[in-house]
């Protein structure tokens with residue numbers, strides 16, 4: 078494309094990967110000696126921006142949710158246009174985008190659960206963690222109610238999402254009233270019958286992917302007692318202990334487990350009543366089980382009644398092997414938190430094994446490795462659903478470096494349509510009720526006002542209450558846009 082005209086950029090997805098990709102390009106070095114002018118539009122299928130920070134990060138993690146403030150500042154500057162409630166593949170095709178933009182970055186993340194292919198996984202009462210997360214975080218595309226009638230619940234997985242789910246299942250509804258959870262979620266959690274939450278990991282305490290902070294946080298909720306099985310730590314070999322002490326993060330996590338087990342043993346020896354971490358009465362127990370490989374979800378009349386596991390151990394080479402010992406747990410609900418999986422986008426080359434867009438250093442390539450000119454990708458859909466928000470920033474640097482290289486080498490095609498408002502006319506013609514930054518500002522204000530009018534369990538006003546009905550989100554946003 079000619080360096081005399083601005084680069085027209087479309088980003089699909091307004092999660093951190095999309096925002097950082099646009100921002101990195103805006104701040105990038107001049108191309109061919111001249112200042113690089115960029116006209117950037119960020120599209121999202123939701124009326125509200127920020128992706129999984131809004132619809133994935135747990136509501137009781139305000140510090141992480143606060144990253145939204147940084148993204149808000151970027152999008153609020155006015156040099157990157159936000160267009161919400163526009164779905165790539167439904168409202169706009171690849172041809173539409175190619176006609177209006179020189180370069181397109183796909184940053185569509187991941188929203189679905191990875192599979193856990195074991196018998197019984199489709200029984201009623203067996204849920205994907207991603208669906209539960211979407212419910213408690215008020216994702217507009219998910220049902221408003223959630224069945225929390227189970228007393229004994231399993232969470233399968235040993236990553237931070239498993240911890241979020243276990244904490245949300247064990248924490249009291251009123252403790253969460255401090256957060257931005259919608260009223261429907263508070264009502265659902267208040268009615269929950271949960272007494273015991275069991276978290277199962279295939280490997281040992283030293284192999285968990287928990288962060289030290291989130292591990293300690295498990296014991297924070299009022300009325301929750303952590304329960305450990307002494308056998309799980311006794312099984313850790315001397316060689317493993319050496320490895321644990323050699324890694325600070327692992328050591329901190331495992332020392333937390335050791336501390337909980339010691340307290341549990343002391344209490345059992347003294348015959349004292351169990352208490353929570355604040356010395357209060359126990360309402361729910363959170364059991365941590367290691368060395369448990371999921372074998373089958375057990376059921377009766379189509380509903381979950383339990384789960385069978387095989388105990389595991391590490392062999393001499395450090396490989397995980399089954400011991401042949403089967404253990405059954407009576408349960409009424411199972412949540413699998415075994416990872417997220419990225420979805421395929423129409424006409425965009427995709428790897429169905431890994432759930433990612435085929436790419437080399439952020440350049441989209443086809444199955445034969447041929448670069449698709451003008452197409453790029455970033456974030457979870459580029460490298461798989463692992464890594465924290467910060468990783469999408471370094472990721473963006475790689476993708477945008479590739480784009481800049483292509484610009485210098487004249488490898489970026491030129492779109493025929495140069496008028497920035499042409500895309501708005503196309504959306505209007507198609508009856509797509511898109512939302513804009515002004516629309517988000519109106520919705521943001523509305524949610525803050527709902528929070529100010531509502532009270533937490535201490536009688537304090539809340540910072541925000543989320544609107545979850547998509548039509549209401551669009552209506553409030555469009556009113557704010559004067560539409």
Ligand SMILES: Cc1cc2nc3c(=O)[nH]c(=O)nc-3n(C[C@H](O)[C@H](O)[C@H](O)COP(=O)(O)OP(=O)(O)OC[C@H]3O[C@@H](n4cnc5c(N)ncnc54)[C@H](O)[C@@H]3O)c2cc1C
Pocket residue numbers: 089090091092093094095120121122123126127128129130133134135138141163164165166184185186187188210238241417422455456457458463464465466467469
């Ligand atoms: C449950 C959970 C808890 C987490 N907690 C933390 C945490 O505490 N700290 C931390 O650092 N990280 C956390 N993460 C990780 C963090 O959320 C990710 O690293 C990050 O969100 C990935 O960014 P992304 O932009 O690639 O994807 P996303 O955040 O998923 O953004 C993708 C965006 O693309 C949009 N989109 C998708 N398809 C289309 C389409 N066809 N058309 C238009 N738009 C589309 C989506 O609506 C979404 O807004 C958590 C993740 C999960 C799942």
